[in-house]
C-alpha cells in the first residue's frame with residue numbers, strides 16, 4: 313500500500329527535470345551568434361579560412377601581396393600570420409578599386425563586418441565600406457575610414473543590424489573601395505575580416521516543436537511504464 317505513492321513521485325521528478333533541461337537547451341540555442349565567414353590570410357591567399365564566402369578584388373594582381381599580420385580581431389585562436397597587403401600600383405591606378413566579399417546570410421540577422429587594418433603614409437587613406445543586397449549594386453555605409461599606421465588592438469567595425477535587407481539574404485555582399493594612395497608602393501594591410509550574425513528566431517521555430525514532440529514522446533513513455541507497472545502490481549496482487 314505504501315509503495316504506490318513513492319513509486320509515482322520518483323518517476324515524475326526525472327520527467328519534469330528532463331522537460332526543463334530540454335526547454336533550457338532550446339532557449340539558449342536561439343541566442344547563439346556565429347561567424348559566417350573569416351579571412352585570416354595566414355595561407356597567403358584570398359580563399360575564406362573559416363565559414364563560407366568568396367573574396368575577389370579589382371586591384372591589379374601585381375599589387376595584391378601578403379605581409380605580416382596581427383591577432384587584432386583574430387577568431388578561433390588564429391595566429392597573426394599573414395595579412396592582405398594592397399599597393400597603390402603604377403600611377404596609383406588602384407585608387408577607386410576594391411575588395412568584395414560575398415557572404416550568404418541565410419538564417420542570420422544583425423550582420424556585423426569587422427577587420428583589422430593599417431596603412432603607410434602614401435597608402436590608401438580614404439576607404440569606403442559598402443554593402444549590397446543583390447551582389448550587384450553597392451551602397452555606401454558610414455564615412456570613409458583612414459587606416460592607422462599600425463594594426464593596434466581595436467578593429468574597425470560596421471554594424472549592419474539596421475539594414476533589414478541584409479538579413480537572411482543569400483546574395484549579401486560587402487565591399488571596401490580604396491582611395492587616396494599617393495605612391496605606387498603605398499600600402500594598406502587588412503587582416504581578420506569577419507562577417508558575423510545572430511541566428512534568426514524564426515529559424516528556431518522547428519526546434520521548440522521538436523522539443524514538444526520529444527517531450528510528448530517522453531510523456532507517452534512515462535504513461536506506458538506507469539500502466540505496465542500498475543498491471544504488474546495488479547498481477548502480483550492476484551491470488
Ligand SMILES: [Ca+2]
Nearest residue numbers: 352381392394
Ligand atoms: Ca592573419
Ligand SMILES: [Ca+2]
Nearest residue numbers: 357359360361
Ligand atoms: Ca585563406
